Amino acid sequence: MNAIEIHDVSKSYGKVRALSGVSLDVKEGEIFGLIGPDGAGKTSLFRILTTLLLADGGTASVAGLDVVKDYAGIRRIIGYMPGRFSLYQDLSVRENLEFFATVFGTTVEENYDVIRDIYSQIEPFRDRRAGALSGGMKQKLALCCALVHKPSVLFLDEPTTGVDAVSRRDFWNMLARIKASGVTVFVSTPYMDEASLCDRVALIMHGSIIDSGTPSKIESEYPYALYAVKGSPMYPLLKYLRSTDGVLSCFSFGSVHHLAVDPSVADARQKILSEIVSAGFKDCEVHQIRPGIEDCFMYLAGRYRQGGEELGTGRSGHAGA
DSSP states (O other): OEEEEEEEEEEEETTEEEEEEEEEEEETTOEEEEEOOTTSSHHHHHHHHTTSSOOSEEEEEETTEETTTTHHHHHHHEEEEOSSOOSOTTSBHHHHHHHHHHHTTOOTTTTHHHHHHHHHHHGGGTTSBGGGSOHHHHHHHHHHHHHTTOOSEEEEESTTTTSOHHHHHHHHHHHHHHHHTTOEEEEEESOGGGGGGSSEEEEEETTEEEEEEOHHHHHHTOOSEEEEEEEESHHHHHHHHHTSTTEEEEEEETTEEEEEEOTTSTTHHHHHHHHHHHTTOEEEEEEEEOOOHHHHHHHHHHHHHTTTOOOOSGGGGOTTO
16 A cells, blocks of 8 residues: 555746656655755655645645645644754753644653654753754754654655764664654655665656656666776866767766766777776776666756757767766
């Protein structure tokens, strides 16, 4: 059974199209990730699903309840953690938690087992004002407040934005435990590396879903040979590679460039290496690699910008150039 069903949902703000016919389903008991950059439409979709915003068109339901007709029922069974910290800054950790429990007609003591693993990490600071907490502690408090009434579906809108790498890892470990308790988790994030931590994902760009499925399925559908290329100096190398025959796209990924090559190019690794060495670049390395979600997103985003047509070769194939 699906915990969330979305059919052809659209939303505009004046002339700005935030969502364009979005359709998705989220299964009960899974972690589903909505992956996309800032401004892609993630927050608009979450606000529609949590009954805080009306769509211009389409339908959506949460736990079988319509987001328009049954908004009151939905609010009782969901937990929502917005992208920006929205708890009461002047209240203490304990006071915030008690307030949200009261809103839902319960108590912290009654549902303590639900939040025990998370709250135990911040309980030593229960008398500290929420506004004085670190980013990671604010994150844990907001999650406790979203869980204190035992929701069946949990919405997390960019919950790891602005927190350190250790807190991000801890947060996803917490989500795995929440999922194990039977809660459906719908999470949005701009971080492509977090896609692998989800059971299924949808990639969103300018309000449109450009692909969905398991992370491994999306990665397996990447159509080109992909190479990690290193050389010095790196930025001139990037420009050089983007103008090389047979190169479909080239993007910087940390200390290397990821290079998609036309399948018709014979012995592509040796060809690329020979060309960049001959061009005068130093300390050159070329290795074939497996595509990740970010590689797939860049490829699909390029197709989206070009109206769904395949990327071409040479300069015309630069999805982000």
